Amino acid sequence: MSWALSRRAMLASTVAAPFAGRRAAAQSWPSQTVRIVVPFAPGGTTDLVARLVAAGLQERLGVTVVADNRPGAGATLGSEQVARSAPDGYTLVMSNIASHAIGPTLYGNRVRYDPVKDFAHAALVVTNPSVWVASPSSGIRTLADAAARARSPAGLDVATSGAGSSNHMMVVRMSQLVGKEMNHIPFRGAGPAMQAVIAGQVPMMSDSLPSAASHIRQGSVVAVGMASAARHPAFPDVPTFREQGFDLASDSWFGLSFPAGTPAGIVERLNRETRAFLANPDIRGRFAELGGTPGDLTAEGYTEFVQREVAVWAPLVQASGATAD
C-alpha cells in the first residue's frame, strides 16, 4: 500500500522527532515498551488523561509508552488483568475511583482483586470534584431550590452518566441529606445526560467537572453546587455544597498503579517522572481547563489515599442498594 510510506514519513517528521533517541535507554528500567491499561473505552476523561500522561512519560522515560483500552465491568476487567500480570514494571493500570473504590463493593466477589493489596500504587495523576448543574429553564439556582423541589410531590429528577458511578453515589448521599429520595435517571455516558439537561428534559445533573466545565462556561447549564472542600479555582463563583449547608464533598480521581510486587525502585522512578510531568505549567494549564487538579503525592501517599477511598466508599455503596448482581 503506497500510502503507508507517506504516513510513515509524516509520522517520522512530526511525531518521532521529539522522541528521537528513545531507544537509547541507559538504565535497566525501562528498556522496552511500557503499557498503561485504560480500563475504559476510548473517548472518556480517563482515556484522555491516560494518553496525555503516556505521551509525557514517553518523553521522560525514553521508551515507547502506550495506552491500551481494556474496558468492561465498571473498569474492573482491565484492573484485574493488571493485578495478575507480571510485576516487571512494564504494565500499569489507570487506577480510578470506579475500579478501585466503588467497583470492589459494587461487583462484590466477582472482582477478583484487592484494590490495595494487589497493586503497587505509584502516582496520583488527577482529581476533580463532582458538580451539580441545572437546566436554565428549570428555575433551580441553588441547592436549597433543588432540595425544595425534591421534597415537593413532583420530586426532582437527577441525571447521571451511569449507575454505580461516583456521581450516582452523590445522588444517593444527597437524597439521604434531603430526606427524600431523588428520582435518579441514569444515562449511557455524560454526553447524552448533558444533552437532556440542556434541552430541559431533565432539570438536574450530577456530573464530573471535566465533562461539565465547557457547558458551564458557555452558560448552557447553571452550576448549582461544587462538591469540593473549598471553592474551585477555575470556578470561583460556584458555591460548594458545604457552604450551602450540605455536608458533602466528592472527588473522582485517577492514578497509575503497578501490580503488587513491582520493585520499589521502579515505582519510585515512575512516581518521580509522573510528578515532574504534572508539574509542567503547560500541563497544569490543560488540566485546569478540564477542571482537574494534578496530583502531587508520593507512592506511599497515593497508596494511603486509595486505602482511605475504599474505606469511605464501601459503606456508601452498600447503603445505596446498588448492586451488579
Place this chain on the structure above:
Amino acid sequence: MDLFANLAHGFSVALTLNNLMFCLIGCLIGTAIGVLPGIGPVATISLLLPITFGQPATTAIIMLAGIYYGAQYGGSTTAILLNLPGEVSSVVTTLEGYKMARNGRAGAALTVAALGSFFAGTVSTLVVAASGPLLTSVALSFGPADYFSLMFLGLVISAVLAQGSVVKSIGMVTLGVSLGMVGTDVQTGQQRFTFGIPELSDGVGFASMAMGMFGIAEIISNLERPEARSVMSGKIGKLMMTREEFKRATPAVLRGTLVGTMLGILPGGGAALSSFGSYMMERKVSKGRHEFGTGAIEGVAGPESANNAASQTSFIPLLTLGIPANAVMALMVGALIIQGIQPGPRMVEAQPDLFWGLIASMWVGNLMLLVINLPMIGMWVKLLAVPYRYMYPSIMIFCAIGIYSLQNNVFDVYQTALFGVFGYMASKLRLEAAPMLIGFVLGPMMEEHLRRAMLLSRGDAMVFFERPISATMLGIAAIALIAMLLPALRKGKDSALQEGG
C-alpha cells in the same frame, strides 16, 4: 452572502498544504480501516490521537474527521465484495451489494456507492454549513419518548429487510433485541445473561456477530456449494454503470441523501437508522423494487448515500452544542480539549478557522475519497477473480486478526466462531441475519429510552401518545405493522419475489 464568505474562508484554511496533507492521510487511513474487518475508527483514532497533539487544532480535527468518514466509505467495499459488514450501516449494503457482486456487477455497485456517497457528502456539508445551528433545535426537541418511538418504528420496518416470511423476520428482530439485553443493565448496573463471564458484561460484540453471521457463515456456505464459487470468481463484468443503472440510481441517491441528512442530526442511533431507513424506502417506492433481494442497484445507492450524509450531519451536535453523538465524536471532543478548545455554541465565533475549515475540509475529504476510490474499484473487483480457495483462508485470517485486535481478547475470536455456526444454521433454515443485527443494535437503545421516558413521566405511558413526534412515529409503525401482517400483502410480496427471482 455571509455563507459564501464563510465557506471561502473555510476553503482558504482547508486548502493549505499542511491541512490538505493531513486530510489526505486521514482519508487514506480511514479507507484502510474501513476495508479491514474488525478494526474500527474508534480504535484507530484513539491510537492516532497522540500524533495530533503536535499539530494545530484545526489540522488535528481535519485528520480525525477524515478517518471517520473515510471509514464509512471503506466499509462498503468489503460489504459488497465479501459479504462482510464492518458496521451497522454496511449490514444493509450487503443485502443488495453482495448480490450485485455475485451477478457480476461488483464494479457498478462500488461505483454507485462512491458517487452516491460523494453527492450525499456534498449536500450534507452544505446543510451543515448553512443551517447547523438551526438544526440543533431538532436534536434537542427529541425527548426519550420520541427516541423510543423512533427506535420502535425502526424495528418494525427492519422486518422489511428480510426476503422471506414476515413472521420469521420479526422473530429474528426480536431475537436480536433479546441478545441485546446481554450485559450490564445501564439503569441498575446489574449483570444480565452473562453467565458470570466478564467479557459479556459490555454485551455481545457487534463485530463478532456481524463477522460470524455474515463473513464466516458465507465462507462455509460457499465451500458447500462449489458451483456457486465458480460463478463468483468467473464473473467480473463491466466496471462502469450502464446508462440504465445510472438512471435508476439517481433518484435513490437523492432520497437517501435526504433521509440521511435528517436522521444524522439525531445523536445516538440516528446514523444507524439512516441506511436501512433508506433501504426500506427504496424497497417501497423505487422503480426497481421488484428486483430487491436479487441485486437492485437502488438498494446500494440509497443506503450508501444516506449513511454518508448522516455521518456528516452527525457533526452538528458536536459543533453547535459540544455534545458528541458517538464514540468517535467523543474522541474528537477529547482532541479539542487537549488543544485547549471548548467545543460548543461559541465555537463558531471563537474559532472560525476551525469551524469553517472543518466544514470545507469535509467536502475536500469527500472529493479525495472519490478520487482515491474510483480508480481502486478496478483493483478491488479483480480480487473477485482470485480463486476462492485462496480467498477464503485470507478472509478468515483477516477476520480473526481484526476481531482479536478490537479488545485484544481471544474470547471474541471464539464468540465469532460460535456466531459463524449459528449463522450457518440460520441461513439453512431461512432465518435471516440482517433483521437480527438491526434488532441487536436498536434493542438496547429502545430499552434505555423506554425506561427513561417512564421514569420521567412517573410511569404514565400516555407520554408516548401525547408528544406529537412520538405519536406520529407510533402511528406510522402501526400502519406498517398492519400492512405487513395483512395476508393479502404477504401474497403480493411473494408473487413480487417470484417475478424478481
Place this chain on the structure above:
Amino acid sequence: MKLNTKDLLSAALLISLAAAGLWLNMDHTLGTARRMGPGYMPALSFGLLLFLGIGVLLLGLFNGPDPIKMWTPAEWGFLFAGAVIGTTAGMMAGGMSGWIGQGWNPLGIGLFVGCMVASVVKSWRPLFLITAAFCLFGLVLETLGLMASITLAVVLSAFADETHHPKGVVGLVIFLCALCWAVFIWELDIRVPVWPVF
C-alpha cells in the same frame, strides 16, 4: 402433507431460545412500569419471541412443503460424538493447571476438539473445519504468535476445500504472513505477539 420442515425447525429454535431466556430472566427483578427493573424488557422481548415462535410453528404446519436434506447416520453420529468429546475436552482442560487451563483456553480447546471430531465426516468439513481453524487461531495466537497462528489456521482450513494443492497452500501462507505483518504489525501496530513467547 403441507408441513414446512424449515419453518418447524426455525420455530423449535426460536421457542427454545425464548424459553431459555425467560427461564434465565427469572433471576432479574421485573420492577414496575414506572421504575422498570432489569428483567422488564427481557421479559417483554423473550415473551414476544416465544409468541412469534409459536406463530412460525402454526404457519409451518400449513405453508409447506419445504423439506430439508436429512443427515446421514454418519453425520448424526459424528456431530453427536463431536459435541460430547468437545464438551468433555473443554471440561477436562478447565480442570487442568498451566497453559491448558488458563483464561479462555479450555473453551478454545473444547470447541477445537469438538469441531475436529465432527469434521471426520467429509460433508461436515466446510462447517467444522473452518470453525476449528478459527478457534485454533485464537488458541495459539497469544502463545505461538501471529505467524505460527496464521500458518496453522490456513493449513487446517485448506483441508475444507479439495481443490487445494500443497504448493498453493505454502504460497498462500507465505503471502498472508507477509501481508498481515505489513498491515497489522508494521502499519497499524496492533498489540499481538508476532513470534512465539515462552
